[in-house]
Amino acid sequence: MKKLFGRPEGLTSTLLRYCPGCGHGIVHRIIGELLVELNIRERAIGIAPVGCSVFADEYFNCDMIQPPHGRGPAVSTGIKRVRPDCIVFSYQGDGDLAAIGTAEIIHAGARNENITIVFINNAIFGMTGGQLAPTTLPGMKSTTSVNGRDVKKQGYPMKVCELLAALDGPYYLERCAVDTPKNVIKTKKALKRAFKNQMDNKGFSLIEILSMCPTGWGQTPVQAKKWIGEVMAQYYPLGVYRDRAKEEK
Amino acid sequence: MNKANKAEKKLMYGNHALVEGVIHAGCRFFAGYPITPQNEIPEFMSIRMNEEGGVFVQTESEIAAINMLFGAAAAGKRAMTSSSSPGISLMQEGISYIAGADLPVLVVNVIRGGPGLGNIAPAQSDYYQATRGGGHGDYFTITLAPYSAQDLFEFPRLAFELAEKYRNPALIVADGILGQMMEPVEFSYEPIDPESLPEPEWALSGCKGRERRVVRSYDLRPGKLEALNHQRTKKYEEIKKKEQRFDALECDDADIVIVAYGTCARVCSAVIKMARSKGYKVGLLRPITLWPFPADVLADLSKKVEHFLVVEMNCGQMIDDVKLATECRSKISFHGRPGGGVPTPPEVLEKVEAILGGEK
Numbered sequence: 001m002k003k004l005f006g007r008p009e010g011l012t013s014t015l016l017r018y019c020p021g022c023g024h025g026i027v028h029r030i031i032g033e034l035l036v037e038l039n040i041r042e043r044a045i046g047i048a049p050v051g052c053s054v055f056a057d058e059y060f061n062c063d064m065i066q067p068p069h070g071r072g073p074a075v076s077t078g079i080k081r082v083r084p085d086c087i088v089f090s091y092q093g094d095g096d097l098a099a100i101g102t103a104e105i106i107h108a109g110a111r112n113e114n115i116t117i118v119f120i121n122n123a124i125f126g127m128t129g130g131q132l133a134p135t136t137l138p139g140m141k142s143t144t145s146v147n148g149r150d151v152k153k154q155g156y157p158m159k160v161c162e163l164l165a166a167l168d169g170p171y172y173l174e175r176c177a178v179d180t181p182k183n184v185i186k187t188k189k190a191l192k193r194a195f196k197n198q199m200d201n202k203g204f205s206l207i208e209i210l211s212m213c214p215t216g217w218g219q220t221p222v223q224a225k226k227w228i229g230e231v232m233a234q235y236y237p238l239g240v241y242r243d244r245a246k247e248e249k
Numbered sequence: 250m251n252k253a254n255k256a257e258k259k260l261m262y263g264n265h266a267l268v269e270g271v272i273h274a275g276c277r278f279f280a281g282y283p284i285t286p287q288n289e290i291p292e293f294m295s296i297r298m299n300e301e302g303g304v305f306v307q308t309e310s311e312i313a314a315i316n317m318l319f320g321a322a323a324a325g326k327r328a329m330t331s332s333s334s335p336g337i338s339l340m341q342e343g344i345s346y347i348a349g350a351d352l353p354v355l356v357v358n359v360i361r362g363g364p365g366l367g368n369i370a371p372a373q374s375d376y377y378q379a380t381r382g383g384g385h386g387d388y389f390t391i392t393l394a395p396y397s398a399q400d401l402f403e404f405p406r407l408a409f410e411l412a413e414k415y416r417n418p419a420l421i422v423a424d425g426i427l428g429q430m431m432e433p434v435e436f437s438y439e440p441i442d443p444e445s446l447p448e449p450e451w452a453l454s455g456c457k458g459r460e461r462r463v464v465r466s467y468d469l470r471p472g473k474l475e476a477l478n479h480q481r482t483k484k485y486e487e488i489k490k491k492e493q494r495f496d497a498l499e500c501d502d503a504d505i506v507i508v509a510y511g512t513c514a515r516v517c518s519a520v521i522k523m524a525r526s527k528g529y530k531v532g533l534l535r536p537i538t539l540w541p542f543p544a545d546v547l548a549d550l551s552k553k554v555e556h557f558l559v560v561e562m563n564c565g566q567m568i569d570d571v572k573l574a575t576e577c578r579s580k581i582s583f584h585g586r587p588g589g590g591v592p593t594p595p596e597v598l599e600k601v602e603a604i605l606g607g608e609k
Contacts, residue, residue: 012461043455045324048465057463063453065323066465068346071316074308078320078328079453081304082278086324086455104316107309 010035012061021221023211024053026178027120028060030188031089035062038195040087045079047072047090049097052126056091070101073108076115087198089116095125098134098158105164105206112169112203116194119160119206122213123232130216134158137235141218161208161241171203173242177210179228183238202245210236258435264289264428267331267357267401267421268297274406275441276327276355277303280317282310282336285369286425287359290331311336315343315356322352323464325452327409327443331357334375335366337383344418345384349466351451351481353412355405356390357421359428362589370589371424371512376566379422380540387478389485391419391492392539394510398432406438413449415488422539424562426512426591494537495546499525503532505604506550508571509560510536512591517560519594524601531601539567544574551575556604559583560597562590 007013010032018024035041041062048056050069057064067075072090080088097105097119108115124142125131131144135157139148149157161175172194176187187209194205210232212224219227261269268290271279279294291307298305304321308314314330321328332340337358347354360375362368379392391411393404401423408419448454453462468474496514499521500506509517514535524531534550536543551557557579559568564587571581584600586592 042457045453045455054467057465061456061461063456063461064463064465065320065350065453066463066467067316067319068342071312071319071343074313074316075320075323077306077313078278078280078317078322079324080320081306081317082321082326082328083324083454086453103309104313107313 008032008036010041010061011059014058016059017055018052019215021212021214021224022052023122023178023209024120026184027118027187027209027211028056030184030191031060031118034188034192034195035060038192038199040195040199043085044087044089045083047076047088049092051093051096053091053093053120054127070096070099071104072096072101073104073113073115073117077108077111077113080113080115084114087116087195089118089195091118092120093126094119094121094123094133094135098160105160106167109164109204109206110167110169112171114198114201114203116198117206118191119208120211121160121208121236122211122216124213124216126213126216137232157235159236161206164206165241169204170206170242171244172197172205174240175208175210175236175238177228177233177238179210179212179225210238258433260431261398261434262289262428263398263401263423263430263432265293266398266434267405268293269434269436270402270405271329271355272297272301272303273402273436273438273440274327274409275443275446276329276405276409277301277443278318278321278326278328279304279330280306280308280314281330281332282308282314284333284336286361286371287331287333287357287428289428290357290359311339312343315340315347318354319343319347319350319352322347322354323350323453325449325454327446329355329357329405331359333359333361334363337375337378341384344390345386345388346466347418348388348390349386350464351416352418352464353409353416354418355408355412355421356418357423359423359425361425362587368589369425371426371591372562372587372589373424373511373513374563374566374587375422376539376561376563379420380542380570388481389540391415391417391488393419393421394537394539395421395423395427396511396514396535398430398434401427402434403437406441411492415484417484417488422511424512489541492538493541493543493545495543496535496537497546498533498535500532500534500550502530503554504530505556505558505601506532506534506554507558507560507597507601508534508536508547508567510539510567513560513562516592516594517597520597520601523594523598529601529605542570542574544570547571547574548576551578554579556580556582558600558604560592561585562592563587
């Protein structure tokens with residue numbers, strides 16, 4: 001009998017330890033598939049973040065490194081500069097990339113480092129228990145903003161794609177989501193382009209992915225998916241923010 | 250600019266000698282952020298790495314620099330950075346992770362006066378930081394203290410070899426005087442071709458033809474991290490046993506031995522000559538490795554030497570190690586110039602004379 005569906009070789013056999021309804025598993029699967037489809041698994045080096053997906057170093061079936069919180073882009077730079085033939089991807093959450101690692105992501109983008117960044121935006125600190133993230137929406141409740149984010153006290157959320165699009169460096173920036181099958185397919189397409197850019201030595205690609213955190217949000221998985229489309233994507237519009245391939249045409 | 254060729258002797262700045270030493274040692278990766286008094290290192294490195302086809306990255310911060318080293322070292326390549334005290338403090342997070350991941354890197358600290366922004370004058374006030382780990386967690390860094398331009402040329406190779414042998418970060422600690430001093434430097438060994446260096450069996454390079462590899466500093470499984478730290482402690486004990494390095498000058502018949510490293514050892518080597526010409530039996534013990542501290546030779550010396558004088562450009566940090574090594578068998582005095590002061594030979598000699606009470 002022909003096997004129609006299975007775990008891609010880009011993922012190890014380790015069971016994912018994510019909460020029900022979490023978006024990490026979907027994105028992991030997409031990357032796992034792409035490592036195989038693009039035939040890059042054997043020359044890939046992945047950078048795991050700190051946070052819920054710290055165990056990404058156990059999940060992706062390729063060489064992996066686990067650096068300090070926020071420093072993925074710097075570690076990626078070090079690896080890519082000495083191993084330009086390897087495909088280097090940094091998988092980061094919003095606390096990692098938009099709080100403690102803001103400097104590293106901006107400067108890796110400004111240098112147009114030839115790396116691929118997978119940026120999971122779930123608007124909250126997941127692993128540490130649902131605290132305010134740089135991407136927490138105005139009015140949104142977290143364990144450190146129990147009455148909802150007050151922009152007068154806690155400032156405004158960080159729009160990473162828009163921020164990076166202000167720089168000349170980045171090659172490709174797109175914001176996607178994994179709340180619907182259609183958006184999952186779009187996310188895969190975007191990630192594929194991001195990896196291909198690196199294979200073609202084009203430079204820095206970042207794919208921001210709006211992703212569900214039912215546990216951190218206090219919602220059911222179904223509510224969380226709806227919330228992404230109805231609320232989160234209104235504040236963080238999906239779409240391409242930089243596409244130098246098109247500009248070059 | 251002093252571009253080096255093999256088997257040549259040239260008059261060079263210490264900082265330039267260090268750069269040539271790093272390149273001679275087969276290192277082709279430098280990432281760093283400017284800070285006085287070590288800016289000649291990244292400046293010259295940017296030129297030399299370009300000439301040698303190596304990587305030079307001027308980073309956005311010291312934090313980024315040390316993490317680029319983390320990446321380059323994990324990929325199995327020789328990698329180094331240089332900075333000065335406040336910058337080294339920023340790097341401590343990364344150094345701790347690199348130690349936790351058992352990776353070799355070279356970090357050069359051209360120490361300045363501290364704490365805080367301090368000043369840009371030469372100092373040795375980061376001794377504790379360099380010899381007690383520096384960042385969080387149970388770890389140590391191999392720490393070398395050069396005292397000449399020749400040392401600055403030769404120590405990078407030694408640092409890389411020790412770092413790779415024990416899979417541990419290595420530090421070279423210098424100061425602004427050593428970096429700015431011009432001296433003849435002999436290119437004392439054939440340059441190492443980076444391509445000739447074997448690829449470590451743990452290096453990340455893409456998993457073609459082998460099992461995938463993971464570099465990490467954490468282990469959340471119950472008891473596993475504890476076991477790993479015990480294992481690492483065994484490694485540190487081995488380093489302490491095998492890698493103590495020092496230079497002894499006129500210690501055999503000495504009534505008093507000065508213990509000093511780096512620039513202070515240079516100053517004190519002049520003191521020895523002055524003291525001997527006056528008939529005082531004074532010797533100099535210069536630790537070359539600050540960690541592992543050359544405790545064994547001091548323990549031996551303490552059985553016959555009545556008095557040790559520790560001279561440092563700080564408020565008295567190495568004195569702890571001397572006390573531990575000598576188990577308080579001998580009297581120990583201290584002369585220190587913190588905050589960018591440099592001891593002069595006459596003031597150290599005065600201290601020696603005071604200790605000896607004029608007895609010859």
